[in-house]
Amino acid sequence: MKWLLFAFKNVLRNRRRSLITIIITAIGSSAILIGGGFALFTYDGLKQGATRASGHLVVAHNEYFSGEEDSAMQYGLSNWKDIKQRMEQNEHVKWVIPRIQLSGLISNGEKTAIYMAEGVDPEGESRAREFLIHKGEWLSSISAENEDAQILLGKDLAKSMKADIGSSLTLLSTTADGALNGIDVKVRGIFSTGVPEMDKRLLYVDIPTAQALLDSEKISTLHAYLNDTDDTEIVSDKFHAQFPNNTLKNWEELAFYYVGVVNLYNRLFGVLGLIIVIIVFFSVTNTMSMVVRERTREIGTLAAMGTLPREILRNFVLEALVIGIIGSVLGMAIAGGFIVFLENAGIMMPPPPGRNVGYPLLVYFSGQLFVLTTIVLIGISVLSALLAARKGIRQPIVDALAHV
Amino acid sequence: MDTLVSLRNISKTYHLGKTTVPALQHVSLDVGASELVALSGPSGSGKSTLLNTCGLIDTPDEGEYTLGGESMLSRTSKELTMVRRNKIGFVFQSFNLVPVMTAYENIEYPLLLTGLHDAERKKRVDEIMNQVGLEQYQQQLPDQLSGGQRQRVAMARALVKQPMLVIADEPTANLDTQTATHIIDLMKDLSRRYGTTFLIATHDQRMTERCDQKIILVDGKINTHDMNMTRDNALDKGGNG
Ligand SMILES: Nc1ncnc2c1ncn2[C@@H]1O[C@H](COP(=O)(O)OP(=O)(O)OP(=O)(O)O)[C@@H](O)[C@H]1O
Ligand SMILES: [Mg+2]
Numbered sequence: 001m002k003w004l005l006f007a008f009k010n011v012l013r014n015r016r017r018s019l020i021t022i023i024i025t026a027i028g029s030s031a032i033l034i035g036g037g038f039a040l041f042t043y044d045g046l047k048q049g050a051t052r053a054s055g056h057l058v059v060a061h062n063e064y065f066s067g068e069e070d071s072a073m074q075y076g077l078s079n080w081k082d083i084k085q086r087m088e089q090n091e092h093v094k095w096v097i098p099r100i101q102l103s104g105l106i107s108n109g110e111k112t113a114i115y116m117a118e119g120v121d122p123e124g125e126s127r128a129r130e131f132l133i134h135k136g137e138w139l140s141s142i143s144a145e146n147e148d149a150q151i152l153l154g155k156d157l158a159k160s161m162k163a164d165i166g167s168s169l170t171l172l173s174t175t176a177d178g179a180l181n182g183i184d185v186k187v188r189g190i191f192s193t194g195v196p197e198m199d200k201r202l203l204y205v206d207i208p209t210a211q212a213l214l215d216s217e218k219i220s221t222l223h224a225y226l227n228d229t230d231d232t233e234i235v236s237d238k239f240h241a242q243f244p245n246n247t248l249k250n251w252e253e254l255a256f257y258y259v260g261v262v263n264l265y266n267r268l269f270g271v272l273g274l275i276i277v278i279i280v281f282f283s284v285t286n287t288m289s290m291v292v293r294e295r296t297r298e299i300g301t302l303a304a305m306g307t308l309p310r311e312i313l314r315n316f317v318l319e320a321l322v323i324g325i326i327g328s329v330l331g332m333a334i335a336g337g338f339i340v341f342l343e344n345a346g347i348m349m350p351p352p353p354g355r356n357v358g359y360p361l362l363v364y365f366s367g368q369l370f371v372l373t374t375i376v377l378i379g380i381s382v383l384s385a386l387l388a389a390r391k392g393i394r395q396p397i398v399d400a401l402a403h404v
Numbered sequence: 405m406d407t408l409v410s411l412r413n414i415s416k417t418y419h420l421g422k423t424t425v426p427a428l429q430h431v432s433l434d435v436g437a438s439e440l441v442a443l444s445g446p447s448g449s450g451k452s453t454l455l456n457t458c459g460l461i462d463t464p465d466e467g468e469y470t471l472g473g474e475s476m477l478s479r480t481s482k483e484l485t486m487v488r489r490n491k492i493g494f495v496f497q498s499f500n501l502v503p504v505m506t507a508y509e510n511i512e513y514p515l516l517l518t519g520l521h522d523a524e525r526k527k528r529v530d531e532i533m534n535q536v537g538l539e540q541y542q543q544q545l546p547d548q549l550s551g552g553q554r555q556r557v558a559m560a561r562a563l564v565k566q567p568m569l570v571i572a573d574e575p576t577a578n579l580d581t582q583t584a585t586h587i588i589d590l591m592k593d594l595s596r597r598y599g600t601t602f603l604i605a606t607h608d609q610r611m612t613e614r615c616d617q618k619i620i621l622v623d624g625k626i627n628t629h630d631m632n633m634t635r636d637n638a639l640d641k642g643g644n645g
Binding site: 002006009010012013297298300301302303304305306307308311396397398401 | 456459461462482485486487488489490492493494496500502503504505509513514516517561
């Protein structure tokens with residue numbers, strides 16, 4: 001305690017220099033914390049988006065992801081109702097939702113365009129995903145017997161078809177047997193995905209309609225939504241054992257964008273963090289070298305009085321520790337203040353490429369990141385002090401005492 | 405009287421490029437316990453080198469050195485540090501106090517090293533501060549003290565652990581005449597009180613006069629060797645071999 005107090009007084013000896021070192025450490029620390037917190041915020045957002053889109057686990061026909069179908073639904077799941085039921089029995093599973101992927105031509109009688117459609121369970125999907133509906137309503141589960149099937153159109157596709165709510169259109173596709181099939185549909189709603197390319201092609205139909213169009217009982221994929229993303233692995237292991245003849249993918253394998261961004265940011269912020277750590281290291285080393293040089297005679301005096309080299313070293317290390325701790329704590333305060341500020345400021349980020357919806361800018365607070373950053377920066381300070389002071393204590397006492 | 409410091413045939417040569425400087429040449433010397441020894445001689449005669457050798461912060465090239473009957477050569481630097489910590493005090497020409505420590509803390513420092521427990525430490529520091537007349541200045545920092553006061557702090561720091569030997573290299577050189585006289589008297593007083601041996605390098609005539617033994621170095625050799633016989637029990641134990 002006494003030594004720490006002396007270290008503190010020594011830090012105050014050259015206030016300006018100590019202050020600069022502390023500020024550099026604080027800026028470095030807050031930059032790492034804010035950068036890291038932003039990365040975590042981004043990862044979390046993308047992760048939520050990814051798991052919401054695909055669910056946590058997807059079960060499909062063995063060839064579904066790898067093979068090329070010769071005909072529609074060749075690699076669909078025929079026994080899907082049974083699989084779905086068994087999946088739903090798992091305690092970690094919240095919902096299991098079937099989907100059908102299909103494509104074909106859409107026509108308003110005068111004009112034809114290519115569409116990509118997803119056959120969905122309207123009720124299940126509305127629980128799992130959020131759809132940005134511009135006009136009209138989401139599909140309804142109970143489609144009346146005598147009425148036309150309903151679809152939800154991407155907003156650019158609707159524009160291209162000159163369609164509005166209630167408009168009648170025709171969907172064309174090839175059936176599982178290779179025959180051409182058509183079905184009349186009514187527009188129930190118009191949506192936007194946020195991705196213009198998708199809005200130009202995508203539409204949603206309910207599963208019975210899709211199956212009727214394809215003339216097949218199958219579905220493409222089953223999507224399991226879990227209560228907790230952290231359980232993905234446990235459930236995955238279970239499903240692997242339960243469904244050895246099917247292919248199983250977890251959300252991360254399907255979230256190419258998420259994985260790409262995580263890799264990029266990890267590298268980006270990793271390099272940034274390394275640069276900051278190096279700057280702090282040189283800054284503290286520089287300060288401590290000056291301190292040691294200035295106190296050469298003091299070192300000689302203490303050594304003459306019978307202070308062991310490691311005891312002298314300890315004093316310098318404590319000094320660097322004081323600088324490191326004050327700097328880190330200040331950095332944490334800056335980062336913490338910034339995080340709170342962002343939470344209240346409601347700053348919107350511009351839409352990312354390919355999207356037309358922005359999102360609020362936030363920086364996550366991660367206790368782990370704070371602790372790790374602080375440990376690293378304080379460790380770096382101590383290391384700098386050790387390296388700087390080692391030179392000082394190595395010289396002969398007589399020379400140190402003669403130093404002016 | 406017991407011999408505390410015994411030097412035999414001590415030599416030390418410095419090499420400056422191609423020229424060699426013999427700082428000490430076959431110096432032999434005995435100093436008794438609680439003696440006050442003045443070391444004088446022209447600049448460059450080897451006074452500091454001799455003191456540094458006796459204070460175990462410099463090592464001679466050859467010779468024998470025993471302190472309190474124990475040989476001091478061929479010891480590890482850690483062992484030497486421990487001998488200095490427990491048995492040797494230093495007083496420097498420019499005081500060399502630690503600027504961030506108060507007068508009290510500077511004096512306390514050697515006792516923190518020896519690991520004396522709190523109550524005893526405080527007692528000793530208070531006592532020595534009274535001895536040197538600094539009881540009013542406990543909480544002052546060195547730069548709030550005059551030169552004479554600083555040197556008194558330094559003396560208290562050297563003596564607080566009650567060492568066998570105090571090394572003082574020109575302790576009064578940075579002080580005015582009057583203050584220097586006070587310091588000299590104080591040294592003599594403390595030497596008596598604590599039975600401490602003082603080795604003092606000095607140019608100051610009054611200092612030399614007040615010492616028990618007077619050694620003059622010229623070109624690294626002991627030239628004249630004088631006993632002032634100011635003390636009843638002082639016997640001629642010194643000699644240049
Ligand atoms: N580190 C060193 N390197 C080279 N030569 C040295 C060194 N230290 C001392 N000397 C030389 O050794 C000789 C004795 O030096 P020393 O410092 O012991 O003399 P001194 O009597 O204390 O002198 P002063 O009265 O000036 O303090 C001198 O000639 C000096 O130049
Ligand atoms: Mg000298």
